[in-house]
Amino acid sequence: xxxxxxFPEWVLTHGAALLVVLPLxxxxxxxxxxxxxxxxxxxxxxxxxxxxxxxxxCVQTFGGESLTYAMGGWDPPHGIAYVIDSLSAPVLFLIxxxxxxxxxxxxxSVRAEVEPKKRAPFYAAFLTCLAGLLGMVTTGDAFNVFVxxxxxxxxxxxxxxxxxxxxxxxxxxxxxxxxxxxxxxTFFVVGLGFLYMETGTLNMADMARILRDLDGGSRxxxxxxxxxxxxxxxxxxMFPLHVWxxxxxxxxxxxxxxxxxxxxxxxxxxxxxxxxxxxxxFEFNYVNSSVMFLLVGFGIAGMVFASLQAxxxxxxxxxxxxxxxxxxxxxxxxxxxxxxxxAAAGYLHLINHAVIKGALFICLGxxxxxxxxxxxxxxxxxxxxxxxxxxxxxxxxxxxxxxxFTAGFVSKYKLAAAVAGEGWWWAVGxxxxxxxxxxxxxxxxxxxxxxxxxxxxxxxxxxxxxxPLMMLIPMWALALASISIGLNSDVIVATANNAAELxxxxxxxxxxxxFQ
Amino acid sequence: MNPHVIxxxxxxxxxxxxxxxxxxxxxxxxxxxxxxxxxxVILAAAVILYALIFGLDAAKKAVPPAIVxxxxxxxxxxxxxTGVVTWLLGANYLEYGVLASDPADGQHYGILxxxxxxxxxxxxxxxxxxxxxxSRQPDLSDEDW
Numbered sequence: 001x002x003x004x005x006x007f008p009e010w011v012l013t014h015g016a017a018l019l020v021v022l023p024l025x026x027x028x029x030x031x032x033x034x035x036x037x038x039x040x041x042x043x044x045x046x047x048x049x050x051x052x053x054x055x056x057x058c059v060q061t062f063g064g065e066s067l068t069y070a071m072g073g074w075d076p077p078h079g080i081a082y083v084i085d086s087l088s089a090p091v092l093f094l095i096x097x098x099x100x101x102x103x104x105x106x107x108x109s110v111r112a113e114v115e116p117k118k119r120a121p122f123y124a125a126f127l128t129c130l131a132g133l134l135g136m137v138t139t140g141d142a143f144n145v146f147v148x149x150x151x152x153x154x155x156x157x158x159x160x161x162x163x164x165x166x167x168x169x170x171x172x173x174x175x176x177x178x179x180x181x182x183x184x185x186t187f188f189v190v191g192l193g194f195l196y197m198e199t200g201t202l203n204m205a206d207m208a209r210i211l212r213d214l215d216g217g218s219r220x221x222x223x224x225x226x227x228x229x230x231x232x233x234x235x236x237x238m239f240p241l242h243v244w245x246x247x248x249x250x251x252x253x254x255x256x257x258x259x260x261x262x263x264x265x266x267x268x269x270x271x272x273x274x275x276x277x278x279x280x281x282f283e284f285n286y287v288n289s290s291v292m293f294l295l296v297g298f299g300i301a302g303m304v305f306a307s308l309q310a311x312x313x314x315x316x317x318x319x320x321x322x323x324x325x326x327x328x329x330x331x332x333x334x335x336x337x338x339x340x341x342x343a344a345a346g347y348l349h350l351i352n353h354a355v356i357k358g359a360l361f362i363c364l365g366x367x368x369x370x371x372x373x374x375x376x377x378x379x380x381x382x383x384x385x386x387x388x389x390x391x392x393x394x395x396x397x398x399x400x401x402x403x404x405f406t407a408g409f410v411s412k413y414k415l416a417a418a419v420a421g422e423g424w425w426w427a428v429g430x431x432x433x434x435x436x437x438x439x440x441x442x443x444x445x446x447x448x449x450x451x452x453x454x455x456x457x458x459x460x461x462x463x464x465x466x467x468p469l470m471m472l473i474p475m476w477a478l479a480l481a482s483i484s485i486g487l488n489s490d491v492i493v494a495t496a497n498n499a500a501e502l503x504x505x506x507x508x509x510x511x512x513x514x515f516q
Numbered sequence: 517m518n519p520h521v522i523x524x525x526x527x528x529x530x531x532x533x534x535x536x537x538x539x540x541x542x543x544x545x546x547x548x549x550x551x552x553x554x555x556x557v558i559l560a561a562a563v564i565l566y567a568l569i570f571g572l573d574a575a576k577k578a579v580p581p582a583i584v585x586x587x588x589x590x591x592x593x594x595x596x597x598t599g600v601v602t603w604l605l606g607a608n609y610l611e612y613g614v615l616a617s618d619p620a621d622g623q624h625y626g627i628l629x630x631x632x633x634x635x636x637x638x639x640x641x642x643x644x645x646x647x648x649x650x651s652r653q654p655d656l657s658d659e660d661w
Contacts, residue, residue, distance in 0.1 A: 014603065014608070014609065017599075017608070017609040021596060021599060021600070021609060024592070024596060025592065025593060025596040025597070025600075028588075028589045028592035028593050028596070029589060029593060031585070031588065031589045032585060032586050032589050069608070069609075070608055071608065071609060071610060072608060072609065072610040072611050072612070073607060073608045073610075073611030073613060
């Protein structure tokens with residue numbers, strides 16, 4: 001534990017609360033800061049501090065121990081407890097690290113896409129969103145989850161709507177998202193109400209204990225489970241509930257898209273894992289059957305239909321948005337399997353997909369920044385006009401498809417191994433089919449970029465015009481992360497296995513590497 | 517001359533009372549029903565009543581939008597700042613007990629400070645929403661119809 005000696009003792013004790021308080025308070029302060037650059041710098045510093053703290057928490061919980069922080073000094077189950085364990089700490093690190101990388105990219109991109117007057121409040125909304133996402137993952141109190149869910153959602157609606165100065169459709173997309181997001185949050189809180197009625201507590205660990213004593217509880221607990229799954233399903237864009245996602249991803253500022261694609265649905269997926277396997281128990285009949293049939297069914301449907309929809313999009317951002325819905329399907333398939341190996345594969349894909357999609361959306365944003373293009377037909381010749389951006393895009397696209405030696409391959413292989421281990425060979429077939437569909441829709445874009453000449457404008461071939469360094473750094477950091485995970489996945493697979501062990505404590509020891 | 521003279525006189529009489537009542541609800545919140553949220557709404561209602569009777573411009577002169585905007589942030593900072601103070605005193609976040617030598621008194625001060633933050637935020641947000649809707653320019657003015 002040498003790494004921990006770099007952190008002050010106080011930060012380690014209060015890390016869980018600091019992670020939420022820091023972005024929340026500075027977000028509020030930024031709302032009155034007039035200078036755009038100061039707002040950006042403060043946001044970046046906050047994000048860096050958060051990722052350092054989250055890293056320390058990751059290291060602390062890597063061995064499987066969990067840290068509990070009593071808010072206000074009131075001990076759980078009566079007070080609100082923040083709980084960090086090997087399931088939540090990696091998600092916290094992922095969210096805050098993506099925030100840092102996206103913020104690096106934000107300075108040029110926000111300047112190009114958001115009205116000058118709104119830029120400083122934009123960063124305030126971003127920090128509030130970050131606080132909400134981190135809070136959702138940190139807290140061990142079910143009602144607190146709802147509060148942070150709303151904090152992050154409401155600031156997300158604002159962030160999406162800020163795209164209006166570039167594309168008026170952002171307002172429409174933001175409103176759609178607001179309506180559906182509010183319905184999701186309502187379902188979630190109704191579910192919590194029923195759960196509170198059944199157990200008489202709001203502390204998640206306490207709920208889990210009482211539900212287990214009641215052997216699954218009465219019909220009230222079952223109804224609560226249904227409401228919670230639907231509510232979270234809306235938030236994480238589970239296949240038939242995903243209609244808000246393409247619009248929100250396609251029309252918001254590209255910085256927001258990159259950040260949301262790699263964090264918002266991931267935090268909701270974390271909550272799904274938390275509620276399905278920690279608060280409820282996979283042993284309960286109704287949990288077992290609904291997870292097996294609903295999550296797997298919707299996951300599979302999403303993998304196929306969303307991929308098909310992605311093929312027929314003309315706008316590259318919509319292609320990637322539908323691809324995100326399909327990738328959520330992979331995670332749901334892993335989770336719905338109900339085994340430690342499946343949960344580990346789903347969790348691994350959650351992390352890898354965040355890395356991949358973050359990079360892809362940053363690349364698309366850079367292309368818009370230089371040439372103002374989002375339609376696939378306009379991508380022609382980009383391999384010559386923006387070689388570095390296209391390079392990072394290609395690596396991430398291959399990783400999304402699941403080519404060997406990339407992050408996407410590692411998690412898809414794990415997932416296929418997990419479903420095959422259960423004897424679900426048909427599911428392996430679906431994974432392969434969905435990957436082939438991914439080849440088609442990503443291939444459409446790559447084909448335009450590599451096999452066609454740059455367009456001719458005013459009699460001259462469009463000249464090479466590479467993205468600025470501030471954009472190249474985050475996109476290449478993520479692309480290289482994709483490759484390095486593909487080459488050596490030990491740490492990240494161990495992280496996913498730790499998380500799965502927490503969810504399935506009785507599971508036998510999991511195989512270590514990917515090639516058992 | 518003025519068609520709303522009764523309204524204006526009554527409002528002028530009522531507004532100070534409404535504000536007083538808001539602060540009563542605020543500071544009595546830890547003994548009886550009430551607290552920062554309710555007090556904030558009542559305080560904002562006073563401003564909104566003023567705007568309804570005397571016009572939006574007069575209200576904006578009395579409570580400038582810039583101050584409202586600062587008030588929204590200030591409330592959150594006040595609430596969170598209380599937690600930071602308890603941190604500096606060596607306790608957990610928002611552990612009010614350390615704010616005074618007697619933990620019971622500490623809880624009392626803590627809740628008052630936090631509720632004051634809620635009052636600022638809620639009152640400012642209510643007024644801000646009212647200003648935002650009130651200052652909207654119609655796409656077509658009424659005469660153009």
